[in-house]
Amino acid sequence: MAETYVSGVAGRYAKALFELARDGGVIDAVKADLDRFGAMIAESDDLKRLVRSPVFSAEEQEKAVAAILDKAGIGGLAGNFFKTVAANRRLFTVETIMRGFDQLAAAEKGEVVAEVTVAQPLSDSHAATLKQALDQMTGKHVKLVVEVDPSLLGGLKVKLGSKLVDASLKTKLNSIRTAMKEVR
Template structure:
């Protein structure tokens, strides 16, 4: 975990939650609850507005978040954490806290995440091959966060930690276009 750096206010909250969850032996359940909450925030524009907007008072945010947590069954450490964040007027940083918590969990498990951008959805065979290749190169279990972006035309872009490999057709065509301009 020493090589994973989470910083700032979101990192401090995530680290505190991670330490509490580790002591309680509830890291997996807390991560599952936070992942569910992150998915809800991503799906609902109204919930995203509640989380990010400074217009709502701490009491309004706490009341709304408490009702949402209760309705989706997020209780215990994760539920109390989110309520504390709302009470402290830090709800706007919740997505960062969830992301930092996930990074701490991944580091503890020896996992890493690669952001992969492709022009079209990957087949199961291509997904498995890419995952195996990245695992072989890094020596870690690699989770793939795949984004489909048709504007890259073909190929893929892989970001893993501080390294990026851009093998997209769009970049190759731009390189050729640039080289052609220099020849003239």
């Protein structure tokens, strides 16, 4: 497998979790638990606040996370990992950790992760067309991670590894605005 790099504190946590999951043969199970927790964060403003806010103590975060994980049925390696992250006051990095784990898991399977940001949700046919084009461009199996950002107005941004293609209407309008200011 080609070396996949994840950096920073979140990268070290992601790599440690991935290595434990790989050694235990539970990469898919851990990924499913991470995805479920990520979906819970996306759906709950209170959970977002708990994860991102420095106001809560480590004890408060640890107790709250334990209760949430118990109710969601997330245990095992992923459950222990979330509790450890909370105890170490690193819960604010959990979303970055989950992205890093996804990258490492995808690399293990020979996949490449493309982070796609769009103004409106992609239809299944548009997602399939984009995936097919990226598969052909990279020569690998590409996994799309789609995020919706209405501020783009239209178009899309595609981040594939360290490369970013920004074909959003917002960027094009900003370029025109800059060009107009230079003409004056």
